[in-house]
Amino acid sequence: MKRNKPKYMQIIDAAVIVIAENGYHNAQVSKIAKQAGVADGTIYLYFKNKEDVLISLFQEKMGQFIEKVQEEIVEVNTASERLYMLIDKHFSFLASDYSLAVVTQLELRQSNKELRLKINDVLKDYLTVIDTILQKGIETGEFPENLDIRLARQMIFGTIDETVTTWVMNDQRYELSELSKKVHYLLMNGCSGSPL
Amino acid sequence: MKRNKPKYMQIIDAAVIVIAENGYHNAQVSKIAKQAGVADGTIYLYFKNKEDVLISLFQEKMGQFIEKVQEEIVEVNTASERLYMLIDKHFSFLASDYSLAVVTQLELRQSNKELRLKINDVLKDYLTVIDTILQKGIETGEFPENLDIRLARQMIFGTIDETVTTWVMNDQRYELSELSKKVHYLLMNGCSGSPL
Amino acid sequence: MKRNKPKYMQIIDAAVIVIAENGYHNAQVSKIAKQAGVADGTIYLYFKNKEDVLISLFQEKMGQFIEKVQEEIVEVNTASERLYMLIDKHFSFLASDYSLAVVTQLELRQSNKELRLKINDVLKDYLTVIDTILQKGIETGEFPENLDIRLARQMIFGTIDETVTTWVMNDQRYELSELSKKVHYLLMNGCSGSPL
Amino acid sequence: MKRNKPKYMQIIDAAVIVIAENGYHNAQVSKIAKQAGVADGTIYLYFKNKEDVLISLFQEKMGQFIEKVQEEIVEVNTASERLYMLIDKHFSFLASDYSLAVVTQLELRQSNKELRLKINDVLKDYLTVIDTILQKGIETGEFPENLDIRLARQMIFGTIDETVTTWVMNDQRYELSELSKKVHYLLMNGCSGSPL
DNA sequence: GATGAATGAGGCTTCATTCAT
């Protein structure tokens, strides 16, 4: 299992730093190798090509986050609590690793369509988590029965994503995780409104 | 004034088509020139460089849209109506020009940080429109006084943007503008909730 | 027509010189460009890629030789005279351009199979010329009716080719074209022998 | 003596197979090692470098063939019989090991000049065998006194080589060894013709 | 104003070889 070898994560962590510091288009393989303390060729022992490094980066970092959220979220019961946990974990996760936040919110978005499609595959699990919360909320009566789940999911994800991106673009001039409550409040209102 | 010369818009329209068809990274200057029916060098008579074409593209297309929204929005009175108009104009504007939607939602996002910052400058006017609606809504009592305008704006823009992007990525399999009402409803609920 | 532009042949001639001097595996595109007095990128205005330069080189040089042989060969009548002309033209053509001889006999043979197959396509016309001579000779009674044309062609081409290659590998220590008569004599004997 | 250790021939045989299957330029050391069932580094215990593997391959395979021919050829007496034996042994040797034929006729020819020069060293013994046959033939009166031995040798080797190469390139669609008689006949005629 | 031929910098990837175990 590649990911158990130390150099695998070593290279991924180096990629995050190099991309955050130099930008996506100035993150040459040689820079990543240097940052990771390995030879250029070594990267190709662990990754198929440069794109594979970037996909793996996203899979490892977001994947591990999504897994943790999936596990922890079942520990609270109401949809509201779960949504709050989702928002707060999301904010505190990216707030704790600014480089990673820069990479996921700004840099990785300039990758080509192919790479972005693969990134979206990873995100699908995240969107499913949101859908499950919404579904649960409808069942418990916290959300109206006719809530359009797809639209509500887009609102939730779009809001969270836009909030993080704005925070990153403002150079973390304020505490991201302090916004959790307010964002949760806005989104709960959005979802809970009585039917049209 | 450059923009009054026919070839100026001719080149911008060509850029939209070429980027939509070939993707951002395959939209070479020579392709745009060919599509516009001019020589490569001619582009440099109207634009400083390639980046300038893309910024101008965004400025012209979004700029004219924002202007129109700004004008029309004062014709209705409540914040709710104005928000509805904003959403609906936004959706119908991009639904009426799929190439442009592909370019703004998918392709132009792969540009480098600098270009994206300039694009954000253009968007600032749009965000100001949203802020004005929210401000107005607070004054008229439609929204609670303690509404966090920045967060609410992020929710509104994030939701609209995410909705359009999803629609584009789904190859316009449904009518985007039919979502206006529901999105408006979700966002109004989000903004109107009574204070924490 | 690309081949009418001066730079087309300029690049091909440069390629012959660079390959002859540095060997096939040390004939970098940048060296060829420098020798041709053009920028690296200019080569790609006239050729699809590096391989295309090499194929074109062979096509232009051998192609023009084969055409000339085809034209001149009809001016003499007997198969024997035609065979002599073929051998002599072949020898004097390569003797007059040692660089080209090095390239065709030694360097181009280290190219990959794909390239060699395309080179063989060019040679097919040459082999056809040989076959026509043999056919003619059988008709006129100069060669026995049961001459195996394929084998005879292989003997003729193999002998000529091996003779030139040996001459090149011996660093042209003797006059290649002085061998024409003797080679012709050997091959005529080979072909003319009475049936088994 | 290296060649007595089992892994020595094991690696050479693996090289033949790997080159025949993948082509010269896709015959990486790691592939040869894998095919031989040894580690990459082990190859360097038996060979100085990759080139040494290829030279040794040629030396072992052709060397053992040439030795056998040298021994057997003295068992027949006339130059004609010896030439026939040479041709027939050559054809049947390569017909019996198609992989080896592919490697010697097609793949190894793409090697660089240095390697080919070393391969030619091995071939010198073979050419000497031909020369001896010719010399003997002149002494016995089978060939004219003024036969140009070098040219005759080139004809003989060129014809045999071209015949095998054509057979390999035609994917052994016919029996190579069935050509022995005809080729022998052609070459005997070529050499025996009365003086100019 | 318009053309389009020419420029040339810059990076991903392969693979023969080494050497610590």
Add this chain to the structure above:
DNA sequence: CATGAATGAAGCCTCATTCAT
């Protein structure tokens, strides 16, 4: 003897931009 993880040099090609006509 044997292993195989690690090394790092080296080159083809693209494409934004220029400038002579």
